[in-house]
Amino acid sequence: MAHRLRPVGHEFVRAAPVRLVFGRETAAAPERVYRALAEDVTGWTEWFGAVTLSRPLDGGAGREIRLRGGTRFRETVLVAEEPGVYAYRVDVTNAPGARAMAEEWRLAPAGTGTRVRWTFAADGTAPFRLAPRAARPGLDRAFRSAVTSLDRRLAG
Numbered sequence: 001m002a003h004r005l006r007p008v009g010h011e012f013v014r015a016a017p018v019r020l021v022f023g024r025e026t027a028a029a030p031e032r033v034y035r036a037l038a039e040d041v042t043g044w045t046e047w048f049g050a051v052t053l054s055r056p057l058d059g060g061a062g063r064e065i066r067l068r069g070g071t072r073f074r075e076t077v078l079v080a081e082e083p084g085v086y087a088y089r090v091d092v093t094n095a096p097g098a099r100a101m102a103e104e105w106r107l108a109p110a111g112t113g114t115r116v117r118w119t120f121a122a123d124g125t126a127p128f129r130l131a132p133r134a135a136r137p138g139l140d141r142a143f144r145s146a147v148t149s150l151d152r153r154l155a156g
Contacts, residue, residue, distance in 0.1 A: 001094060002072065002092050002093065002094045003092065003093070003094075003098075004091065004092050005089075005090055005091060005092065005093060005098055005099060005100050005101060006099055006100040006123075007076075007089065007091065007100075008089050008100045008102055009078065009089075010078045010079050010087050010102070010104070012089070012100060012102045012121055013087060013102050013103075013104040013119050013121045014121075015121075016100070016102070016121035016122055016123055017122070017123045017129055018120075018121065018122040018123065018124075018129050018132050018133065019119060019120070019121050020119070020120045020132055020133075020136055020139060021117060021118070021119045021120075022117070022118045022119075022120075022139070022140055022143040022144075023115060023116065023117045023118075024115075024116050024143065024144055024147040024148075025110050025113055025114065025115050025116070026113050026114045026116060026147060026150065026151040026154070027112070027113045027151055027154075027155060028113060028114060028150075028151055028154040028155065029083075029109075029112065029113065029114060030083040030084065030107040030108065030109055030114045031082065031083040032114075032154050033083075033107050033114045033116060033150070033154065034082050034083040034084070034086065034107055035082075036150055036153070036154060037086045037105050038077075038080050038082070038086045041054050041055060041056045041060075041063055042054055042055055042056070043153075044065075046149075046153060047146055047149040047150040047152075047153050048142075048146040048149070048150075049068075049142065049145055049146065049149070050067050050068050050142050050146075051065060051066070051067060051068075052066045052067060052068055053065065053066035054066075057074070060077070061076065061077055062074065062075055062076050062077060062091075063075045063077070063088060070094070071093065071094060071095055072092075072093060072094050073090045073092070073093050073095075073101075074090070074091050074092040074093070075088040075089060075090050075091060076088060076089055076091055078102065079104070083107055084106065084107050084108065085104065085105070085106055085107070086104070086105045086107075087102065087103065087104040087105070088102065088103060089101065089102040090102070095128070096128070097124040097125035097127055097128030097131075098122065098123075098124045098128055099123045099124045099125070099128075100122065100123040100124070101120075101121065101122045101123075102121045102122075103118065103119065103120055103121065104117075104118070104119045104121070105117070105118055106118075106119070116147050118143055120132065120139065
């Protein structure tokens with residue numbers, strides 16, 4: 001059953017009780033990576049293996065995301081600053097125990113490529129707060145695989 005989460009701002013990414021940060025480099029320039037994240041929302045299903053549906057809502061101010069396993073999110077874009085930051089919060093989800101969630105993709109030049117840093121920030125019940133920490137190795141693998149696939153896609 002879907003439920004509404006507490007609305008949070010971009011600052012939540014740095015202040016959340018649960019913060020997981022992952023990083024990886026790509027060969028693609030920051031502008032190309034940013035466009036894939038922020039402007040080609042439907043393309044996420046092509047490179048992020050966990051994402052089964054991704055579509056923009058409200059003229060790009062929001063997104064609908066579905067993950068393998070059935071988790072669903074309705075999100076609001078908080079920051080879209082090309083080419084460096086793309087962040088969004090989750091407004092509605094069916095994830096049990098969630099109270100607030102946000103994610104930030106921060107891009108920085110790394111030689112001729114990009115350093116991609118993804119921050120997952122969340123708050124919720126005690127069992128919910130434990131779940132992402134326990135899932136950290138799997139989230140890291142999913143992130144690394146997604147960025148590798150995105151890099152291949154942008155090189156093609």
